[in-house]
Amino acid sequence: MSDETKVDLELDLKGLLCPLPMVKVSQNITNVPVGGVIRAVATDPGAMADIPAWAKSTGNEVLKAEKEDGEFVFLVKRVK
Amino acid sequence: MxxxxxxxxxxxxxxxxxxxxxxxxxxxxxxxxxxxxxxVTMFFTFWGLRAIKKNVSTGKTLFGKMLGMMYGGDITKANPSKFSFGGMGRWMFGKMMGNHNVSKLIELRDLAVTLGVNMYGCQMSMDVMEIPQDAFIEGVKEPVGVGFFLMKAQDADIQLFI
Incomplete structure (x- = not known):
């Protein structure tokens, strides 16, 4: 499913630690249109908890949060 | 809704x-x-005031100037609460955090300004410690008192004391 999702913005969050992965997603979410998707790749395991929590609090949607080859890949959809 | x-x-x-x-x-x-x-509202008081200060000397009276010398500088002079060792601890933690790619304290502080965090100096402790508003970095709002903080705190969903 994720492979077919259209990505509007790629975000490289590798090497960043708390709170920056979440902050960068939040700073960039308005750079995609409503309904648009950010694909973010992080190396901080804490982002697996933080980015979904950020999405829940801000009313956005995490389509995917998965570990792939030691990295954490997120698809975040801008809902509003 | x-x-x-x-x-x-x-x-x-x-x-x-x-x-x-x-x-x-x-x-x-x-x-x-x-x-x-x-x-976000951050109310800086007493020892916390240095976190929003520029690297300038402060103090009008003898005691104020002494304090400005002994507890002067800016946020980069902050020592850890344990393992301070007269500045060694700050250096060691700085190195360790750098090695783990954690943002520097001053970068996080400036990021907070960029993100629109509302920062206020406590007027009373600024008076006592003789730290004027123009010693603060850009983005720090005009000083307030405890009444203003309590108004913000009672309306807030989260209140913290650090």
Whole structure:
């Protein structure tokens, strides 16, 4: 499913630690249109908890949060 | 949707400590909250005032100038609350955090300004410690008192004392 999702913005969050992965997603979410998707790749395991929590609090949607080859890949959809 | 769910959440924080570790906590929480869309108020008082100060000397009276010399500088002078060792601890933690790619304290503080975190100096402790408003970095709002903080705190969803 994720492979077919259209990505509007790629975000490289590798090497960043708390709170920056979440902050960068939040700073960039308005750079995609409503309904648009950010694909973010992080190396901080804490982002697996933080980015979904950020999405829940801000009313956005995490389509995917998965570990792939030691990295954490997120698809975040801008809902509003 | 009930009005309550659409209302902007907010966080109100007193920053009394000037310790490096506690300031890290304060600014990580503040930047995180701002990223999550919250309105953030940081009320800096006593030892916390240095965290929003520029690297300028302060003090009018003898005691004020002494304090300005012994507790002067800016946020980069903050020592950890444990293992301070006269500055060694700051250097060691700085190295360790750098090795783990954690942001510097001053970068987090400036990020908080960029993210629109509302920072205020406590007027009373500024008077006592003889630190004027123009000693603060750009982005720090005009000084306020405890009444203003309590007004923010009673309306906030989260209140912290650091």
């Amino acid at each position: 009930p009005e309550d769910e659409t209302r902007q959440k907010s966080l109100a924080m007193v920053v009394m400590s000037g310790d490096m570790d506690k300031l890290f906590g304060a600014f990580i929480i503040a930047t995180g909250a701002a990223a999550m869309g919250m309105e």
